[in-house]
Amino acid sequence: MSQKTLFEKVWERHEVVPETADTPAVLYIDLHLIHEVTTPQAFTLLREQNLKVRRPDRILATMDHSTPTTTEEIFGRIPIRMESAAQQIHKLEDNCREFGIELLGMTHKDRGIVHIIGPELGATQPGKTIVCGDSHTATHGAFGALAFGIGTTEVGHVLATQSLLQRRPKTLAINVKGRLPAGVAAKDLILAIIGKIGVGGGTGHVIEYRGEAISALSMDERMTICNMSIEAGARAGMIAPDETTFEYLNGRPKAPQGAAWDKAVAAWRELKSDAGARFDREVDIDASALEPMITYGTHPGMVLPISGSVPTKPDDPAFAKALNYMGMTPGERLLDKPINIVFIGSCTNARLSDIQLAARVIKGHKVAAGVRMLVVPGSQQIKHAAEALGLDKIFLDAGAEWRESGCSMCIGMNGDLAGKGEYVVSTSNRNFEGRQGQGARTLLASPATAAAAAIRGRITDPRQFL
Amino acid sequence: MPYPQNTSQSYEMQPIKSVKSRTVVLPSTDIDTDQIIPARFLRTTTKEGLGKQLFSDWRYDANGTPKTDFVLNLPESQGAAILVAGNNFGCGSSREHAPWALMDFGIRAVISTEIADIFSSNALKNGLLPLVIDKATHAWLMEHPGADVEIDLETTTLKLPDGKSVKFPIEAFARYCLLNGIDELGYLLNQDDAISRHERAYP
Known part of the structure; x- marks a missing residue:
């Protein structure tokens, strides 16, 4: 009875009010990450109801989803091309100013993808409850935090009360x-x-x-x-969390320092x-028993070892529809299938070690003729760290594009898009229809597999380049 | 009851007792929120008007002309407020724009054998009923598009055209809020003392 899972320990420590048959638990939230796309309507609600932000000190804001990734636009040398994106960005600036929230804005040295900067700054810590209006908030669970994505109404709830109504999963x-x-x-x-x-x-x-x-x-x-x-x-x-976790966090600016650090680690x-x-x-x-994996369909569960062939499912119309969208045929071998674009980026795989891995594969090679390779670091800190190691040069020499940080082609709402019918070997997280552009065909893979595909212009087992 | 009365701070919501409508059937499984509302339509700062972009890439061709063979464009689908969809509806992103778009289009309930967690949570906060029902009933509904059904939130039953009823699960507090037109935020705001105690205990 006293034996608890990690989840139970974190959950119970944050129960303001435990759940009953009639009511969900009131769960306290330690860290609320916000960005420009899923918050404007929540701030509107606060204003309409004349509510304050309860704990602005527990909120960290950045901009990543609709932000462009060109240096000219990020640093204001030219206006942001998409007016609607510019509006969201300015709205977040206004909201953070009005409600006293720390914002890592467009030109800030610590700006980046929301799920990359939380850990990078040491704000993400073991045992915390962390939410964000984004489903990839799960990322922060790597530190032993209970972290999950919420909708915009819930963003409003956390802004106003620093709490959420939740049933225990x-x-x-x-x-x-x-x-x-x-x-x-x-x-x-x-x-x-x-x-x-x-x-x-x-x-x-x-x-x-x-x-x-x-x-x-x-x-x-x-x-x-x-x-x-x-x-x-x-x-x-x-x-x-373990020694690897503590070593990562030690000395990061928002992590506990000095005596507080020792107490926290204990x-x-x-x-x-x-x-x-x-x-x-x-x-x-x-x-x-695993080998490099790659997706072939329109959700991440449609995945195969890279040496595999597309399955045959004659009586499954959903499967047929997915293959039709992907331009794949049952029984087709994945290796050597021609591709058009390689995207290295996203909250899944745009940290420094991901970029180092891709650079290791592509160093001394060229991006295949007719293939576009886009490398988008997960944060400005990662971008600068990679540049200090000369990795930008490796990509640029190979013929790839090297950009400012952001969600970029993972979500395709910021100008970075794949075209209809194009195959994208992508280090991101979703291969849904149209995710990277209308009609675009996403093949999810690791940074090494993506970089290997860039060299050959075809789906390639990366181990030959490692 | 531990529930609050509707406070002055609560958002005005219409009570929902039941939804009675013809169904429209979208048989695909794993319909993700990128299909419900593609990301390029998320560059908005309001909730309004998203219905015209609902299922945009399935509804319109490259020129923006409605595809005549897509189920929501069929004449018999017009006005249907209950969407029956394949297993694992609403998977993917946390965008609340998905229920906003469905509601703006006129959908008031989604029926499936499984509905993704975040979508379901978002739907309930907007008066869109996410119904998870048994496989046999679901299979019947999939085979009978346009069936006249009624969702009774008071008895938590789905009434089928042949007079049969099946029960569906729904989170108790969300149901209470929907039936009474209460916004959950009012309840949370009333927990202020307990939240303050928690903040003092764990600074």
């Missing part, structure tokens, strides 16, 4: 045995997990990723794993599922 343990083989990335592991449990397999659950393979991952890799929890239907994914060491704690469900997966 179920728990799902994903036990990852063995170690990832050389040349197989965290992205391949999470794609394999989604392929195994399905895009609705985690609905109603919080996932805890555990096991030898998970403990061996860096924080960047753990974030890639937790990030895509929502692609399995789970609002949140968590990994118990408390964080308790944040793990007790031996014998019960999960509602458990799933086992063997990391050592």
Whole structure:
């Protein structure tokens, strides 16, 4: 009875009022991340009801989704091309000013994708409850935080009360045995997990990723794993904090400092599922048996080992529709299929180690003729760190584009778009129809697989370049 | 009851007791929020007017002309307020623009065998009923587009044309708020003392 899961420990510590049959729990929120796209209507609600922001000190704002990625637009040398994006950006500036919220705005050195800057600044910490009007908030669970995406109405609730009404979700343990083989990335592991449990397999659950393979991952890799929890239907994914977590956070500007740091780490060491704690469900997966993965359909569960062939499902109209959209045929081999665009970016895979991995693959090669390669760092800090290592030069010499940080072609609402029918090998998280542009065909993969595809202009096993 | 009366701060919502309508059937599974409302329409700062962009890439051709074979464009679909869709409806992003677009278009309920968590939560806050029902009833509805059905929120039953009823689950507090036209924010604001105590205990 006293044995608790990591999720239960974090949940119970944040229950302002526990749930009853009639009412959900009132859950306290430690950190509220906001951005320009899902907040304007929430601030409008506050004004209409004459409400204050309860804890502006617990909010961190940035702009990423609709922001352009060209240097000229970001630094104001030319106006933002899309008027509607400019309006959202200015609205967020006004709202943050009016309500006293810290904003890492367009030209700020710490601006970036909301789920990248939270950890980077040390604002994301073990044991916190973290929300944002974005489904990839699950990313922050890599630190042992309970982090999940919310809608705009709920953004308003958190602005006004620093709390949310929530039913307690179920728990799902994903036990990852063995170690990832050389040349197989965290992205391949999470794609394999989604392929195994399905895009609705985690609905109603919080996932805890555990096991030898998970403990061996860096924080960047753990974030890639937790990030895509929502692609399995789970609002949140968590990994118990350990020395890797503490080492990452130590010295970051928003992390505790000095004596407060030691005290925090002592408390964080308790944040793990007790031996014998019960999960509602458990799933086992063997990391050592995996190879690089790539999607072939219109949701992340339609995924295969890169050496695989498109399955045959004669009586499944949804499957046929997806293949038709993707221009794929049953039985078709994925390797060597020609592609048009490579996108390295997004909250899934635009951290420094992702960019280093892609650079390692492409160094000394050229982007294939007729292929466009776009590299978009996850934050301005990552951009500058990569430039200090000369990685921008490697990409530029290869013929790739090197941009300012933002969500870019992951969501295609900022000017970075793929065309109808074009194949994009993308390190992002969603291969839904039209996600990267109307009619665009997304193939989700790791940074290494994406970079290898850029070199050959075809779907390629990255291990030959590693 | 622990519930608050409608406070002066509460947002005006119309009470919802039932939804009675013909159905429109969208048989695809895993319909994600990028299909419901593509991201390029999220560069807005209001909730209004999103209905014209609902299912935009399925509804219109490249010139913006409605596709005559898409189910929402069929004459018999006009005015239908209940959408029956394949398993795992509303997966993907947290955009509340998805329920806003459905509501603006005139949809008042979505019926499936599974509905994504964030979509479901967002829908309930906007008076859009997300109904998860058993596979057999769902299969019947999928095969009978245009069926006249009634969703009774007081008894939490879906009434079928043959007079049969099936129960559906719905979160108790959300149901209470919908039936009484109460906004959940009013309830949360009334928890101020408890929230302050929590903040003092865990600064």
